[in-house]
Amino acid sequence: MQRMGDAIVAEWAAQARQHGDMKGSISTYVKAITIQKVTEDTVVVELPGRKSRGKRALRARMLEFGLGPSGVGSEGPFDVRRWLLTRQSPTARGEIKQGAAGPYRNVPFKLTSSAIKQLGGQSALDKARGLAPTRVRGGSWSGPSLARGYTEIVNNPNTRIPHKTDRLHGVRRMVGKSGGTSRFITFRRASWAGEPWMHRGVRARYIAKRVTERLPQIWKRVA
Numbered sequence: 001m002q003r004m005g006d007a008i009v010a011e012w013a014a015q016a017r018q019h020g021d022m023k024g025s026i027s028t029y030v031k032a033i034t035i036q037k038v039t040e041d042t043v044v045v046e047l048p049g050r051k052s053r054g055k056r057a058l059r060a061r062m063l064e065f066g067l068g069p070s071g072v073g074s075e076g077p078f079d080v081r082r083w084l085l086t087r088q089s090p091t092a093r094g095e096i097k098q099g100a101a102g103p104y105r106n107v108p109f110k111l112t113s114s115a116i117k118q119l120g121g122q123s124a125l126d127k128a129r130g131l132a133p134t135r136v137r138g139g140s141w142s143g144p145s146l147a148r149g150y151t152e153i154v155n156n157p158n159t160r161i162p163h164k165t166d167r168l169h170g171v172r173r174m175v176g177k178s179g180g181t182s183r184f185i186t187f188r189r190a191s192w193a194g195e196p197w198m199h200r201g202v203r204a205r206y207i208a209k210r211v212t213e214r215l216p217q218i219w220k221r222v223a
Helices: 002-017 026-031 054-065 113-129 207-213 215-222
Strands: 034-038 043-046 096-099 102-111 172-176 179-191
Touching: 002 026, 002 034, 002 043, 002 207, 002 215, 026 054, 113 179, 207 215
Parallel strands: none
Antiparallel strands: 034 043, 096 102, 102 179, 172 179
């Protein structure tokens, strides 16, 4: 049964690697495949494994079962604000606050030096590196930030609606208590008063179904 479990894990991982559109997440998915139980006549292989928690477990479930309007297990485009503006989201960043128009969340987006250069060129990167460093004080960020205009305003690829501003607008240079390499961050506000935050959804792969269909062949190899 241990050999059978190892063979199932190997087959499952091999099937997953055949999906070219999972390249960025394949490592997370494969690491979540775990032998949960082995007895004299039983082996249980699960995804995500019980040691896989938080974002890793959620991402594995999303890839296997899809993510859509009804959450994991559904497919299709959906408005991310449904999770951002409630306590349901285990991965949402930033605190939910109450304003005149209802709940809102200032969502942080971190950027690397290479991303800033790719978006706005060397001039944008030089300007960002020259900003006075800021850090969180009392739950909010203060200090200088990049103005508009270092890159073009583009359309949301899901809604085709132009974004409110360009991606580098509001970028700040972060610094830790001990200094160190510059990191960059900007914020965008999600609220019911604003435009939808549409996501195209995650397609379900159902890789476990294909592995299940191959169990007789796997058993012949190890029995």
